[in-house]
Amino acid sequence: MAHHTENDFHQTGEIPKPQTKAIWKTFGILVALTALEFLIAFTMDAGTARNAIFIILTLFKAFYIVAEFMHLKHETKSLIWSIIIPLALVVWLMVALLAEGSYYYESITNYFK
Amino acid sequence: MSTSTTLEAPNSGTWDGGNEPMKASYGKLMMWFFLLSDAFTFGAFLIVYGLARHAHMPYTGEPEAFTFSTEWWPIPEKVFNAFPGFHGVDLPLAFVALMTMILILSSVTMVLAVEAGHRMDKNDVQKWLLWTILFGATFLGCQAWEWAHFITGTDEGMLLADGTRVFGANLTVNQYGPPLFADLFFFITGFHGTHVFTGWILLLIAFISTVNGVYQKRGHYEMVEKIGLYWHFVDLVWVFVFTFFYLI
Numbered sequence: 001m002a003h004h005t006e007n008d009f010h011q012t013g014e015i016p017k018p019q020t021k022a023i024w025k026t027f028g029i030l031v032a033l034t035a036l037e038f039l040i041a042f043t044m045d046a047g048t049a050r051n052a053i054f055i056i057l058t059l060f061k062a063f064y065i066v067a068e069f070m071h072l073k074h075e076t077k078s079l080i081w082s083i084i085i086p087l088a089l090v091v092w093l094m095v096a097l098l099a100e101g102s103y104y105y106e107s108i109t110n111y112f113k
Numbered sequence: 114m115s116t117s118t119t120l121e122a123p124n125s126g127t128w129d130g131g132n133e134p135m136k137a138s139y140g141k142l143m144m145w146f147f148l149l150s151d152a153f154t155f156g157a158f159l160i161v162y163g164l165a166r167h168a169h170m171p172y173t174g175e176p177e178a179f180t181f182s183t184e185w186w187p188i189p190e191k192v193f194n195a196f197p198g199f200h201g202v203d204l205p206l207a208f209v210a211l212m213t214m215i216l217i218l219s220s221v222t223m224v225l226a227v228e229a230g231h232r233m234d235k236n237d238v239q240k241w242l243l244w245t246i247l248f249g250a251t252f253l254g255c256q257a258w259e260w261a262h263f264i265t266g267t268d269e270g271m272l273l274a275d276g277t278r279v280f281g282a283n284l285t286v287n288q289y290g291p292p293l294f295a296d297l298f299f300f301i302t303g304f305h306g307t308h309v310f311t312g313w314i315l316l317l318i319a320f321i322s323t324v325n326g327v328y329q330k331r332g333h334y335e336m337v338e339k340i341g342l343y344w345h346f347v348d349l350v351w352v353f354v355f356t357f358f359y360l361i
Binding site for chain 2 (some may be wrong): 007016018019020022023028030031037038054056057058061068069070075081082083086090091093094097098101102104105108
């Protein structure tokens with residue numbers, strides 16, 4: 001049998017069968033999480049608890065998209081961390097500015113009272 | 114020589130580009146860091162959204178009695194409740210649910226195209242790229258409708274203190290609530306839509322190249338993989354936009 005290197009430009013022989021089980025499983029999870037979000041949107045009253053559930057479900061969805069679809073889970077550790085650490089800092093900024101927004105709201109409403 | 118230049122093996126020496134840090138090719142690595150910087154941009158938009166929303170009065174009354182007012186931030190379910198072909202029917206979030214499903218589906222067909230590329234299966238890559246292009250175009254069409262509806266407004270509009278009514282939305286005034294609400298809708302979904310459109314163009318180019326056998330000749334489908342990374346990122350952003358703009 002002829003030896004094929006990685007740079008063998010001419011496809012020879014059979015094309016392997018598709019391995020799509022994991023892809024469809026991830027799709028199922030994403031659809032289920034989205035459906036759950038809609039269910040909660042119409043059955044639960046708006047409030048901090050509902051928002052917390054939405055954000056947690058969103059983070060789960062983000063994990064599956066990035067880890068499986070974007071294949072980050074299967075990259076080297078250094079690549080994974082160099083993406084996650086800067087993103088974590090942005091999330092921190094987001095939380096900090098949300099708190100700041102409520103403070104700003106509190107101050108102006110109390111000021112004009 | 115002239116025919117073989119594009120087919121030559123890549124340089125293999127450490128200082129000739131043969132060394133791949135983090136075991137990812139240059140193109141893939143740069144795509145990752147571009148996406149990271151893009152995530153900062155979208156993060157900034159969502160931060161501004163959160164700040165603006167918290168700086169406005171929330172609606173405190175019964176959800177059933179909700180009316181549009183510049184006094185408070187609107188409830189998303191009451192704003193986004195229209196569906197093409199069902200004029201005047203209250204279908205909260207139904208259309209955005211459809212859009213979300215279309216984008217998730219397009220992400221799946223994209224990852225299937227990447228998988229087919231790993232197997233050097235040209236026909237499968239073509240098939241799945243074509244599905245992705247189709248779903249991408251459908252999503253863009255849906256967003257165009259959503260924008261058109263948002264700009265035109267509802268039949269009732271919003272009653273102002275002087276008795277006049279405001280219909281639809283623009284950057285300075287809108288019938289749904291504070292001006293910032295419409296501004297942020299246009300900026301966030303518009304910026305996302307621009308990304309989808311860019312990705313869609315890239316997909317078209319990849320599809321034409323695949324049909325012409327460019328990647329088959331090159332020996333790998335890494336270009337499809339890189340465009341796939343971008344496309345999944347666009348889907349990821351939508352997941353966040355969907356949660357923060359439409360659900361919360």
